[in-house]
Amino acid sequence: MELRSPQTVNRVGQASGLQHRFQRSRPAGSRPQPARLPYAALLSLIATGAFGSEVIRIEARHDHLWKSCSGVLRLTDGGVQFEGPKHSFVWAYGAIQQLRLAEDDIQLTTYRDRLTRAGADEVYRFSFLKPQEAPWREIYARLQPALSGRLIAAVPITGGDEPVWQSPAKLLGRWKGSIGTVIAYPDRLVFRTGLEGQSYTWRDAGIDNISLSDPLRLSLVANRKEYVFQLQQPMSEEQFRNLWLRLNRAKGLEVIETYQKGK
Numbered sequence: 698m699e700l701r702s703p704q705t706v707n708r709v710g711q712a713s714g715l716q717h718r719f720q721r722s723r724p725a726g727s728r729p730q731p732a733r734l735p736y737a738a739l740l741s742l743i744a745t746g747a748f749g750s751e752v753i754r755i756e757a758r759h760d761h762l763w764k765s766c767s768g769v770l771r772l773t774d775g776g777v778q779f780e781g782p783k784h785s786f787v788w789a790y791g792a793i794q795q796l797r798l799a800e801d802d803i804q805l806t807t808y809r810d811r812l813t814r815a816g817a818d819e820v821y822r823f824s825f826l827k828p829q830e831a832p833w834r835e836i837y838a839r840l841q842p843a844l845s846g847r848l849i850a851a852v853p854i855t856g857g858d859e860p861v862w863q864s865p866a867k868l869l870g871r872w873k874g875s876i877g878t879v880i881a882y883p884d885r886l887v888f889r890t891g892l893e894g895q896s897y898t899w900r901d902a903g904i905d906n907i908s909l910s911d912p913l914r915l916s917l918v919a920n921r922k923e924y925v926f927q928l929q930q931p932m933s934e935e936q937f938r939n940l941w942l943r944l945n946r947a948k949g950l951e952v953i954e955t956y957q958k959g960k
C-alpha cells in the first residue's frame with residue numbers, strides 16, 4: 698500500500714531512474730547532473746530508446762493511493778519503464794530491491810527513500826489490463842536473469858523438463874491455505890495452484906533453507922519468508938536428502954558433499 702500522495706511518488710520515481718542513468722554516463726570531472734529533468738527530456742529519452750531496447754510491452758494500470766492511471770509498462774534490457782498520461786518512471790534493474798510477478802500484476806519495491814523515510818520502501822503496483830494476454834512466462838524469462846534473488850515469482854513455471862518428485866499439497870497461510878501441487882524440477886521448486894497470485898517458482902539458488910519436520914510437512918525459506926506445505930504424499934528421508942544436497946550445491950557449498958564422501 699502506498700502511504701503518500703501520487704504527486705510525491707511521481708517526483709521521486711522520476712528522479713530515481715534518471716539519476717542513476719546520468720551518474721553512470723557522466724564523464725569524469727564534469728559537474729553532477731541535476732536529479733530532476735523536465736518531463737519533455739524524460740519522454741525523449743524513452744522515445745529514442747536511451748534506456749535500452751524494448752523487450753516486452755504490456756498495457757497496465759498504475760495504482761495510486763486514491764485513483765489510478767493507465768499506461769504502458771516496458772521491460773527493456775536496461776530495466777523497467779512505465780509511461781502514463783501524467784507521469785513516467787524508469788528503474789534500472791539495479792535500482793529494484795524486489796519485484797513480485799504474478800499472472801496479472803507486477804509489484805515493484807525500490808531502494809529509494811530507505812534512508813530518508815526510516816525503512817518505508819517505495820512500492821509501485823502495475824496491474825495488467827489484459828491479464829489473459831499478459832505474457833508472464835516471457836516476463837519471467839526476462840526478469841529472472843536480471844533480478845535473480847530479488848524476483849519473487851508468484852507464477853508456476855512448469856513444463857519443459859520432467860519433475861523429479863511431486864505431491865498434492867496445501868500451502869499454509871495466515872488465514873486459510875491454498876490447495877495445489879508441490880513439484881520438484883531438476884533446477885527449481887514449484888507450487889502450482891489455480892488461485893491467481895498464489896503459485897510460486899523458486900530457483901534452487903534462491904532457496905535459503907528447506908526442512909522436513911515430519912514426512913508430510915515440508916517448509917522452505919526464500920526471500921526472507923517461510924512457506925510451509927502440508928503434503929498429501931510423504932516425502933522420504935532420501936528424497937529430502939537429495940533435494941537438500943542439490944540446493945546446497947546450487948549455493949556453491951561443495952564442502953558438505955566432500956565431507957560426506959570422505960566419511
Ligand SMILES: [Zn+2]
Nearest residue numbers: 759765766781
Ligand atoms: Zn499513475
